[in-house]
Amino acid sequence: MIRFQRSIRSARGKGLEATQWAKEVTEYINGKHPETRVQAFSPRFGDISTIVWQVDLSDLAALDKFQQGLNADEGYWAMIKKSSDLFSEGSVNDTVFESM
Numbered sequence: 001m002i003r004f005q006r007s008i009r010s011a012r013g014k015g016l017e018a019t020q021w022a023k024e025v026t027e028y029i030n031g032k033h034p035e036t037r038v039q040a041f042s043p044r045f046g047d048i049s050t051i052v053w054q055v056d057l058s059d060l061a062a063l064d065k066f067q068q069g070l071n072a073d074e075g076y077w078a079m080i081k082k083s084s085d086l087f088s089e090g091s092v093n094d095t096v097f098e099s100m
Contacts (some may be wrong), residue, residue, distance in 0.1 A: 001099040002063050007052045009091040015049055018086040022051045025079050032073060034064050049088075063096065 010018035019042065025038040041052040057063045070076050 002057045002060055003054055003097040004057065004063055004066075005052060005054045005097065007050055007091075007093045007095075009047065009088045010049045010051065011086060014086045017044055018051060018083070021079075021083050022053070025076070025083075026053065028075065028079060029070070030085050032075065033066065033069055060096075074085045076082075 020047055022040050026038050029038045030036070036055050038055045041054065042048065043050055043052075055066065057066060059065065
C-alpha cells in the first residue's frame with residue numbers, strides 16, 4: 001500500500017477560510033475521482049495552521065494515475081487558483097509512504 005500525504009500551512013488570519021476551502025476541495029476530489037478516498041486532517045496540537053490530506057492507494061502506479069487525473073482536471077485547478085491567498089507561500093510538503 002502507498003499513502004500520499006500533502007500538507008500546507010494557512011496564511012496568517014486565513015485559518016477558517018483555508019479549512020473551509022480544504023473541505024470543499026476534498027469533497028470535489030472524492031466526487032470527481034471516486035476510485036480514491038481523500039481525507040483531510042488538521043492537528044489537535046502543535047502547528048494548528050497546518051492542513052493535511054491523505055489518500056491510500058494500492059501501489060505507485062495507482063498514485064501516478066491519481067496524480068495524472070488531478071493534473072488533467074480543470075475544475076480542480078480552478079479551485080487551486082481560488083486558494084492562492086489562503087496559504088503561506090512555500091509551505092506545501094508532499095510525502096509518499098510505503099507500508100511495511
